[in-house]
Each structure stands twice: as C-alpha cells, then as structure tokens.
Amino acid sequence: MSYGTILAVLLVLTVVGFYLGRGRARAVAAAGRTRLHSLPGFYGAHVAIWIALPALVLFVFWIAFQSAIVEGIVWNGLPDKVSVLGETRQKEALAPEQKRLLIDNIVNYATGDIVSGEITALVKQGAARFLRLQALSAWIMAAAMAILAAIGLLVTYRSISPAMRARNRVERAVLILLMVASTVAILTTVGIVLSLLFEAMAFFTKISPVDFLFGLEWSPQTAIREDQVGASGAFGAIPVFAGTMLITVIAMIVAVPVGLFAAIYLSEYASRRLRATVKPVLEVLAGIPTVVYGFFAALTVAPMIRDAGAAIGLSVASESALAAGLIMGIMIIPFVSSLSDDIINAVPQSLRDGSYGLGATRSETIRQVVLPAALPGIVGAVLLAVSRAIGETMIVVMAAGLSAKLTVNPFDAVTTVTVQIVTNLTGDPEFDSPKTLSAFALGLVLFLVTLCLNVIALRVVQKYREKYD
C-alpha cells in the first residue's frame, strides 16, 4: 500500500468525520432543544482534528524510524558468512564501512538503484526480504493509523453534547499547530548548527583552532603522497576573512549610498506614477540570479576595470576584488533601497507636515526629521545587507580569485570564505582530509559572524526605538 493512498484515505476519513461531527451536533441540538456551546462546524472540526492528527503523527514517526528497523531485521536475517566486494568474511568481523556498503547494496537492489560490485545471491535474498518487510511495515502502519483514527472518531463523536466547548478545543488545537510550526523553524536551525559543529570539530582535531583563527596563511592543498610538491596545507583563515571583508566593504560602499538615495528619491520626491513604475523595475535587479551577476562581473566588469587600470598605468588583477565588490554592491542595491523605502514611508506624514508647516524645505525635512526618525530601521536594513554580502557566494565564486592574499588593495585578487567553502567541497571530496573539513570550520565561523551581525542589528534598532518612541 503506497503512502499516497494511505494519506488520501486519511484525508477522506477526516472530511467524513467533519460532516459526521457537524451532523451529530445539529441532531443533538435539535433533539435536546438546547443551544450548543459552539457552532456545529466547530464540533465537526474537533472530530476531524482527532481523526487526522494522531494518525499523522504516527505516520511521521513511522516513516522516520522504519528504514532503520527494517534494515536491522534484514541484517540479522543474513547468514553468518557474507561476502563484500568479493571478500568473504564472518558477519561480525566486517568493518562499519563494509557493513554499510552491504546494506546499501541490498536496499539499492531492492529499489532498483545502482549496486556497486557484483550482485550476489546474498544481495538478492536480502533485497527480497527487505521488500517483504517494507510492505508488511506499510500494512502495519496503515492498520495502526486506522485504529488511531477510529478511536479519535469514536471518542470525539460520542463526546458531542451541548455543553462540550468544541470552539475552545479547536482553538487550542490551532494554537498547538502554530507552536509546532515555529518550533520546526527553530529546530532546523539547531540541526544545521549541530551538523556544522560536528564536522568543524573533526577539522579542529587535525588543525588547532588557534592556527585556524589567527594563522596568516591559507593554502588548503594537502599532500596525498609523500613526495608531492606544492601542497603545503596551511589553514590560517585570516586572509580568507580579510578577502570577504574587503569585498563586503566595497559592496557596501556601492550599495548603501545608491540604495539609500534611491529610496529617498522614490519615497519623498518621485510622483506617484513614476514611483509605481520605477520601484518594480528596481526590484527586478533583485530577481536576477546571482550566477548571472557572476558572469557579468567576471566577463564584462573585471576586464573593463583591468583595461581601465592599464590605461592609467595601474596593474589590476583580472579577478580583482573591485569587480566582485562592485557587482555585489549592485546586487544588494534593491535590498537596501526596498527596505529603506518601506522604512521611510513608515515615518508618519504628520512629522513631515510639522516640518513643512515650520517653513522647512524638503531636503531639510528629510535630513533633519525623516532620516533621524527612520535611522534605526535603516541601520537594521544595512546590517542585513552586510550579512547578505558576507554570505553571497555565486558572484565571488565566478569573479573573485582563489588564492588567499592578505591585502587591502582592491585591485588585487582575493578569495572569500564562501569561495573556499565551495572549492573545498565540490567535486569528490574525501571526508577525512582537513581540506574538505576546513569548509565546515569556515562555515561555522561565517555563521557566527552573521549571527553576531544580526544580533547587533536588532540591538541597534531597539536602542533607537527606546530613544524615539
């Protein structure tokens, strides 16, 4: 029985339960000639909730744990002597990787996926058992869900009486639903942080955190063979973070004034018609895929800057920080302008009227009344834009360099944290080399930096709030 069918049946049951409950509530009210505590629909919803929710919760947990259990049973059912990649061994003597490979082969064969190595009788036998067990598990789950749904239906259906506060109970269920939704978001964040943390810990057992955080040299190529040249394997993250900072600063120098001025023009000066056309056009910028920005930066802007530099006798790298930063800044403009525009518009018109009424001009009003009132929001918007710039990947992957250089010269090629994460993780990485694991350490630090930025942004906003409201 497929999961789709099970869920469809559950949905039908839920709908039926709703109408049953509502009908029963009406009948009870008519028979007793009394007023129900809640509208009949709430009784129906109450029944429906108790049919659907327990069964769904069971479904989710079953799906989450069934594969581990089924695999365990299949494993225990295998004969004592097994062969993996042509090697025949005692089952208990297998290394964890070999055990994993065998199980994966069985599961892959059962689901029609690619099997590595020879398809042995053992694999076929295990796969057959796996399929049987899986089907059985689905039936047991369906039965258990049916029982839960039936209990829910019976109990709630019988509890329908004029005094039962179905409306309040439905309200509670909605509350719990909302709480679960917010918990999911938080738990996901926690999960991401934990996975980063564990891989980063693995990295820090190989490279000391002090070397990583304060080292001035970054060269993640580690030697595979003893006699390999050009693979020093230095993991000092300072130059990488310096590159990120440099590009971010350039991007903000572009994005903050342009974005802010555009927002001021649009919200304070532009006529309604102009604003209605210009604002969406500006927001189109935000819709351009970053990879497109990336090759624009790499193929158009970077050579232009290099040639312009050459014309006035400057030596500019083809993958200069300036090109990447400029384009990143342009990408962020709509971010800054759109947020600032909303914030400036939120400044009450009465403040502007007050200022005009005292004979102030438009620009005086903007500088001395509107912007101060909007400042906390604008600072928040800028800090958000900064964390966006720090985390931006595609543009720098394409337009910034790969070699980590500790410099503040915008004409040099620099690399960034995100570029290093991408290059160290793409391809076919081995997860025991510090080169691969360094990506997680970089990711962790990057995450902490943006987290701090966001916290500061919130703090700044709150501080100014206290002052102005």
Add this chain to the structure above:
Amino acid sequence: MENTTASPAMPAEETGAAPDFRVKMKTRNVNVHYAEKHALRDVSLDIGEREVTALIGPSGCGKSTFLRCLNRMNDTIDICRVTGVLELDGQDIYDAGVDVVQLRASIGMVFQKPNPFPKSIFDNVAYGPRVHGLFSNKSDLEEVVVQSLRKAGLFDEVKDRLGDPGTSLSGGQQQRLCIARAIAVGPEVILMDEPCSSLDPIATARIEELIDELRQNFTIVIVTHSMQQAARVSQKTAFFHLGDLIEQGETPQIFTNPRHEKTQGYITGRFG
C-alpha cells in the same frame, strides 16, 4: 470680486463690521479641487488681525482644506488644485514669486495630533530657528527657545529636562510643545487644525487659555469640531457645509442669532 449683494457669507468688512477690525488675511472666491472632487466652492473670508477666527462645520465640509490653503500646505498634495485670491497683508500668497518656505515661516501651523519630532524638547523648539538661521549665537538660540516655551506656557513644566525627547511628554504638553515650536519661528498667523481633538478636557482647557493669551500677539485661525470651544475662544466664526462657506460673523451672533437655517441646524445639533 465685486459681489455687493449682502449675502450672509460675505466678509465682515463688506457687511459693515466693527471699526477696529484690520484684515490680516483676505480670501476671495477660493476653489479647491482634489482631482475630480470639488472640495471648496467660492469661499470668501477675511481673517482679522490679532483675533481668533474659528472655522466650524461637520466632517468633510472643507474647513481643514481651507485652513491648509492659508499656508499652502496643500502644495504637498499632488492632486490638489487651488484657485482664487488669497492674500496676506495685501500680498498674493499663491503668486509665482512667493517663497513658500518664507510664507510658512510667517504663517505657522499646529496640527490635529501632536507631532513632536523625534528629538529633544530643546531641539524641537530650536528646529524652526535653525532652519531659518534666526539666531547669531548659542545663547541667542537658547533665549528664543526659552521665550517660545514660556509663551506656550510649557517652560515651567519642562525647564529641568529640556534634553528629554519631545515624545516623552504627555499629549497636552506635546501639543503645547508644538505651539512653542510654531511660535519660535516668529510667525504672524498661527493656524490650528483641531488642536484639542486628541486631548483630555483638562489639557484642552489649558490649550484654550493659551489660545486666548496668544491672541495678544498673533492672528489665529482654528478649526474645531467643538462648538463650545469655538464659542469660548473665538471672536469670529465661519460655518462651512459641504464645501460652501454658509455663514460668517461675530461669534456671539453666530451662536445666538444665526441668519442661516443650516447654521441654526448645526449649532443646535440637528445635524453634523
């Protein structure tokens, strides 16, 4: 302009008013359109110097619109079009050569809701003088601020905390702060758009007293929904209805012996 038929809606000078009456602002046949909507029709009204003129009428009658024409605040609304003659001391204020900024400095405005800037009490009052460069040194500015706060009857309450945010004051204090802010620029006329509508009765009484004191030095035009307030604070009253100026005259006359039946109906509470 030479309409000599003695309609009740004609300016007082043309209907033979008191001899000490000097016209500060003169308006003739003022029409206002918001896009297609004709918001104000042929309003002709004189505002006497150093007295309080109250504009009354039901909601949407155009009294606030008229008030906002007097210092060209309607300029900030794109779709608004004003025609007719509006003069301050005989000068057309809608003339192309008029500097709106200067005009608004001489015709101050106080709004319905207190709208102190998100600045300190001191900076709120100093805003106008700073914008117009009305002082030569710091002690000058302080003098202006203190005098304005005094005239607005707020100084004693805030003298120890001039650095506090203006928004930390109570509603009534905020409104007096806004009046001080308007006074600080040195205006000749002060326009008040329902200045007490968001205040409690005690704060309202305080503002009304203040308006009476300010009459010594300023010409005041006040829009109000409260007929008691108009009767208490004003010398002249103008009654607006659906964009028309129905009747104008001495306040006691309007309230005790209205000539027009619509005025009669409004002040006795039959509509509005």
